[in-house]
Amino acid sequence: MIKSDLVWWYKKQRDMDLHQFKEKLYWLILLIDTKCAGFIFSSLPDTYEQCGSLNDFLHEEIIVFPRFRSTPMEILSKEIADQDGKGGFYGRYYAKTADISGYIHNYIIFCPKSNIRPVLHIPSYYKEIGQRIKENNYQLKIGIFPLSNMNLDQIFEIDKEMEEENENGLFRILSEIPLHGQDKLLLSRCKDAFQICKEKQVDIAVFPEMIFNRQMQEEIREYVKGCRYPDAVPLFTWMGTAWEKGSNQCMVIDQYGKVVFEQKKHVPYEFKVMLKENNTDEDLHADKKKEKRITFREKLEPQSEWQVHFLDLPGFFRIATAICRDISDDYLGALLKEIYCDMLIIPAFSSSDRLTKPKIDSLAIDHIITVVCNACSALCGDKQEKYTIQAKQIGRAVPFCYVCVPAKEAECNVPDYHRVTFKEACISCDQCCEGHVYCISFAECVKKNNYFTAKVICE
Numbered sequence: 001m002i003k004s005d006l007v008w009w010y011k012k013q014r015d016m017d018l019h020q021f022k023e024k025l026y027w028l029i030l031l032i033d034t035k036c037a038g039f040i041f042s043s044l045p046d047t048y049e050q051c052g053s054l055n056d057f058l059h060e061e062i063i064v065f066p067r068f069r070s071t072p073m074e075i076l077s078k079e080i081a082d083q084d085g086k087g088g089f090y091g092r093y094y095a096k097t098a099d100i101s102g103y104i105h106n107y108i109i110f111c112p113k114s115n116i117r118p119v120l121h122i123p124s125y126y127k128e129i130g131q132r133i134k135e136n137n138y139q140l141k142i143g144i145f146p147l148s149n150m151n152l153d154q155i156f157e158i159d160k161e162m163e164e165e166n167e168n169g170l171f172r173i174l175s176e177i178p179l180h181g182q183d184k185l186l187l188s189r190c191k192d193a194f195q196i197c198k199e200k201q202v203d204i205a206v207f208p209e210m211i212f213n214r215q216m217q218e219e220i221r222e223y224v225k226g227c228r229y230p231d232a233v234p235l236f237t238w239m240g241t242a243w244e245k246g247s248n249q250c251m252v253i254d255q256y257g258k259v260v261f262e263q264k265k266h267v268p269y270e271f272k273v274m275l276k277e278n279n280t281d282e283d284l285h286a287d288k289k290k291e292k293r294i295t296f297r298e299k300l301e302p303q304s305e306w307q308v309h310f311l312d313l314p315g316f317f318r319i320a321t322a323i324c325r326d327i328s329d330d331y332l333g334a335l336l337k338e339i340y341c342d343m344l345i346i347p348a349f350s351s352s353d354r355l356t357k358p359k360i361d362s363l364a365i366d367h368i369i370t371v372v373c374n375a376c377s378a379l380c381g382d383k384q385e386k387y388t389i390q391a392k393q394i395g396r397a398v399p400f401c402y403v404c405v406p407a408k409e410a411e412c413n414v415p416d417y418h419r420v421t422f423k424e425a426c427i428s429c430d431q432c433c434e435g436h437v438y439c440i441s442f443a444e445c446v447k448k449n450n451y452f453t454a455k456v457i458c459e
Contacts, residue, residue, distance in 0.1 A: 364417030
């Protein structure tokens with residue numbers, strides 16, 4: 001139906017009352033859903049199709065995305081149901097705008113409630129990836145590499161400035177010129193991480209926020225392009241930050257070194273410092289030193305539209321990206337649930353997950369796996385060049401790098417989650433970053449603390 005026909009059809013329906021119009025539109029959507037069951041992709045091995053729809057005619061955005069079945073999460077749900085005899089995961093809870101999606105089988109239809117624009121990227125060779133996951137009995141290996149224990153201001157120059165309208169400040173990373181040749185060290189560590197991925201057959205590798213600049217990202221891309229034999233590099237790699245023109249961007253590349261997407265950070269990082277004020281003679285005589293707390297906020301250029309990119313492997317995983325504190329945005333959390341996201345990857349650089357943990361726990365209850373990669377160097381003190389994990393901290397989420405998987409209470413269908421963290425410090429931390437490799441087995445159900453969940457092996 002061409003656009004002029006749509007205009008005629010819509011004008012005719014305006015004579016109907018609202019209920020009649022909605023009923024006709026409802027049945028039209030159901031009819032389209034039954035007749036249109038798939039998407040056609042390019043046959044090139046390194047192309048990505050973007051999926052989305054914009055309804056200009058009604059002057060509002062109607063997002064239409066494919067809905068995939070038989071994902072590993074559904075396989076896990078069946079395994080849980082078979083083991084405890086009480087059923088698998090409950091369905092997800094959605095906003096009222098997504099009600100229509102509960103009645104159609106092949107698509108998800110919803111109206112955005114904020115300035116977030118979801119973008120899906122579907123590799124044309126997704127069937128090959130799916131075949132690999134099937135042959136591995138629905139296991140997915142994820143490598144998390146904190147990469148550096150060096151204080152950030154030992155790697156890059158950090159520019160700080162005070163805001164005119166208040167007593168707080170802004171900061172940005174001057175990433176063009178790494179200090180003291182740290183870029184060479186980080187690139188060497190990154191290549192060591194790829195060797196670990198090769199040895200352990202890692203599917204997805206994740207590096208933290210703040211570490212990479214543009215030149216380093218491009219060098220890693222060239223390195224991956226040079227590894228053209230099977231299973232030499234992960235299927236997909238999340239590479240930290242490229243600081244350009246006031247934007248903090250995460251780059252995702254595939255096994256061919258091709259850029260799948262780059263996502264800009266939306267929610268700025270903040271840190272507080274204590275600054276000494278000018279002391280009077282009276283203060284000095286009384287042996288008092290006045291200090292004030294200054295909040296420095298990451299200097300990000302405002303975005304009229306926040307593009308949230310999804311890597312889609314039809315029938316297997318829909319994977320989203322949130323950079324550090326982006327996950328604290330309530331609209332983003334609602335969007336992830338609404339379009340049936342299966343996994344969220346968070347490259348982070350923060351001394352605490354106080355702001356992110358509650359959101360991540362909520363996502364796990366709604367059947368979304370979360371993978372967090374934080375840099376050890378985020379835990380350095382102001383005067384500390386390196387961060388060292390103390391013996392008493394081994395086994396705790398410090399630095400907070402972990403996998404959070406959905407779980408269900410054994411006696412009933414109460415949803416919960418299971419968090420898997422590293423159990424020991426990297427012995428060769430100063431030489432390389434061994435990171436942590438987690439193997440999630442969706443076809444194996446285990447019982448952890450009275451909750452059924454996927455079997456996760458720390459390799």
